[in-house]
Amino acid sequence: MNMTDIENRLHSIASEMEYPPTPDIAEVVVTRLPKFPSHFGRGERGEGHPRLFSRKLAWSLTIMLVLASSLMLIPPARAAIIEFIQIGIVRIFPQPTESTAGIPVTEEPEIFTPPTAAPVAELPSLIPLLDKIAGETKLANTQETAPYPILLPTYPADLGLPDHVYVQDVEGMMTVLVWVDPQQPEGVTMSLHFIPTGHWAINKMGPTVLQETEVNGQRAIWAEGPYPLFMRNGNVEFVRLIEGHVLIWGDGNLTYRLETDLSLEEAVKTAESLAPIR
Amino acid sequence: MDESTLIRRSVNGDTAAWESLVRLHQQAVFRFAYLILGDPDDAEDVAQESFLRAWKYLERFDAARPFRPWLLSITSNLASNWRRSAGRYISALTRAFRYEPTPDSIEEKSAKAMQANELWEAVKRMKKADQQVVYLRYFLDLSVAETADVLQIAEGTVKSRMSRALRKLQNIIREDFPALIEGREI
Numbered sequence: 001m002n003m004t005d006i007e008n009r010l011h012s013i014a015s016e017m018e019y020p021p022t023p024d025i026a027e028v029v030v031t032r033l034p035k036f037p038s039h040f041g042r043g044e045r046g047e048g049h050p051r052l053f054s055r056k057l058a059w060s061l062t063i064m065l066v067l068a069s070s071l072m073l074i075p076p077a078r079a080a081i082i083e084f085i086q087i088g089i090v091r092i093f094p095q096p097t098e099s100t101a102g103i104p105v106t107e108e109p110e111i112f113t114p115p116t117a118a119p120v121a122e123l124p125s126l127i128p129l130l131d132k133i134a135g136e137t138k139l140a141n142t143q144e145t146a147p148y149p150i151l152l153p154t155y156p157a158d159l160g161l162p163d164h165v166y167v168q169d170v171e172g173m174m175t176v177l178v179w180v181d182p183q184q185p186e187g188v189t190m191s192l193h194f195i196p197t198g199h200w201a202i203n204k205m206g207p208t209v210l211q212e213t214e215v216n217g218q219r220a221i222w223a224e225g226p227y228p229l230f231m232r233n234g235n236v237e238f239v240r241l242i243e244g245h246v247l248i249w250g251d252g253n254l255t256y257r258l259e260t261d262l263s264l265e266e267a268v269k270t271a272e273s274l275a276p277i278r
Numbered sequence: 279m280d281e282s283t284l285i286r287r288s289v290n291g292d293t294a295a296w297e298s299l300v301r302l303h304q305q306a307v308f309r310f311a312y313l314i315l316g317d318p319d320d321a322e323d324v325a326q327e328s329f330l331r332a333w334k335y336l337e338r339f340d341a342a343r344p345f346r347p348w349l350l351s352i353t354s355n356l357a358s359n360w361r362r363s364a365g366r367y368i369s370a371l372t373r374a375f376r377y378e379p380t381p382d383s384i385e386e387k388s389a390k391a392m393q394a395n396e397l398w399e400a401v402k403r404m405k406k407a408d409q410q411v412v413y414l415r416y417f418l419d420l421s422v423a424e425t426a427d428v429l430q431i432a433e434g435t436v437k438s439r440m441s442r443a444l445r446k447l448q449n450i451i452r453e454d455f456p457a458l459i460e461g462r463e464i
Contacts (some may be wrong), residue, residue, distance in 0.1 A: 006444055013397045013458070014416040018392035020318040022308045026300035029329045033293050039374070 074261035109226045135168040139177075143277060146173045148194065148254055156266075160188070190270075193257040213247075213264065215256075215271040220249035247271055281345055289336050300329050303346055306418060313398065313413045314357040320359075347420070349429030354410060369433050396458050400450045408443035414439060427441040438455060 116132045143150050153159055162177035175194040211222040224245045245260040247267040256274075259268050279295075281302065287295035309330050312321035331352050339348055399414050407429075407442075415436075416426040422440075426433045451458050 003441070003444065006448070009417040010397070010412070010444075010447075011419070013394050014388075015394075015419075017398065017417055018391040019309050020321075022305045023318075023322050023325075025304040025308060025322065025325050025329060026297045028326055029333075030297045032326075033333060035295065037362055072324050102456075161379070181368055197445055262376035 021249065135166045137165055137167050139165050139277065142167055142175055146175050146194065148195070148196065150175060150177075151274035152177070152277055153192070153270045153273050154275050155269050158197050159270075162192075184249075190258070190260045190262070193255075194254040195257060195258075197253040197255070213268060215247070215249040215253075215268060218249055219252065220247060220268070222247050222267065222273070283347060284328040285336070285339070285341060287335070290343045296329075297335060299345070303349055304329070305351055306346060309351050310350055310413060310418055313417055314354070314410070316402070324353060327356050331356065340358045343427065344424060347424045350414070350418075350420075351430060358406065393458060396455050397451075400447060400455045400458070403450050403454075404443060404446055408439065408446065411436060411439050411443050412447065433447060 121274070130134060137145070139150075139161060142165050159179060163180045164176075164178040166172050166176040166178070168176070173196060177192045179190040210224075213220050213222050222245065245262070245264075245267065247256075247260070247264070248255050249271060256271065257265055258271055259271070262270065279298070281299070282303075283310050284295045284299045286357050288299060304325060309320055310323040311324040311328070312318060315321050315324065328349060332349055339345070398417075404412070410429060411425060414420045414428055415422070420428065422433050426436045429436065431439075
């Protein structure tokens with residue numbers, strides 16, 4: 001069999017490959033295009049003058065789209081101004097119907113993407129995905145990679161060392177420590193994120209319970225899910241669902257995010273027990 | 279409207295023209311990403327990013343050259359870096375949102391499709407650079423010139439890499455995927 005025969009045979013086999021259905025990528029891509037207007041006006045015309053009309057049009061369309069999205073998501077009375085609470089790089093948009101009395105909120109026009117998630121009840125667990133997460137490393141190596149001290153909870157006393165450690169470069173090194181349930185190795189009991197200040201913004205939409213608290217005297221927020229979470233860095237947006245409860249607090253250029261099924265009091269104790277790796 | 283007109287309009291900010299271009303090429307881009315990554319969700323993410331990146335840098339595209347290889351070269355770079363990127367991490371966390379059980383079990387696939395799947399498994403055992411040549415030439419049916427454009431290497435290099443890759447692939451198939459031979463030598 002010569003090379004041509006081999007190639008023909010490979011062509012023949014490969015042509016029978018069954019691929020997953022191609023999703024409608026065009027639709028999603030087009031909705032994200034206004035974020036990249038950088039080349040408008042420098043096309044074939046070549047006059048060197050910015051095409052302000054196109055840029056204005058793009059922005060107008062963006063604003064209209066955002067307003068329309070916002071109006072679909074929130075009651076009309078709150079459509080003009082969206083309130084949020086910010087801790088570090090995390091912004092929390094409380095549910096309009098839930099009371100957040102006592103929590104000072106910032107008022108600022110904000111752009112966000114409407115959730116596209118399936119109903120909560122249909123969501124499978126995130127747990128089997130642990131082995132797919134990139135950047136897994138050993139705890140001992142983490143401190144060498146991250147430009148900030150890696151702290152471990154010393155409470156609860158029997159917590160032990162994290163079972164999984166991930167370090168990811170997200171325009172800054174983000175570290176995630178994960179503890180699994182020793183009785184059910186596929187069940188996560190706690191995760192702790194160390195998120196550096198960068199271009200990332202994390203938005204939480206409408207947690208069912210939202211409470212202000214303190215960690216080491218610093219303002220902190222306790223949120224109970226489930227609720228959608230948006231992470232974005234300008235041109236990339238991702239959505240995930242938070243099923244557990246989350247305690248968020250900031251310290252300098254670092255935002256901590258403790259995800260757990262513990263109570264608020266226990267979570268604060270855990271947060272305040274953070275200590276350098278021995 | 280032909281492709282060059284769509285590209286010209288897109289460069290001037292015509293999003294409708296860009297949408298048409300995306301529709302023309304989304305299947306090839308998605309499939310290429312899928313072959314490299316082996317995961318439809320990752321492939322979708324990378325395909326989206328490929329088109330967004332292409333839009334952003336459309337001015338740099340040489341209109342005298344074919345468009346699809348340029349797009350696929352972006353996909354190749356993005357997919358190659360995907361596993362070690364932040365996007366991969368967050369996308370994995372996101373997976374639960376879009377999870378749908380795959381209706382087709384392996385048993386339900388046709389014999390030919392299973393054979394193609396076995397070939398894919400065999401190709402995955404090769405070096406990344408060799409994998410991409412095989413995907414582009416045999417799975418996506420690109421010419422040598424187009425493959426060279428995607429991989430940004432000379433056509434002669436594609437041929438020599440192809441030849442080397444095929445020898446390796448033959449060995450892998452003989453050792454681990456004999457069913458692919460089916461009485462015919464590969």
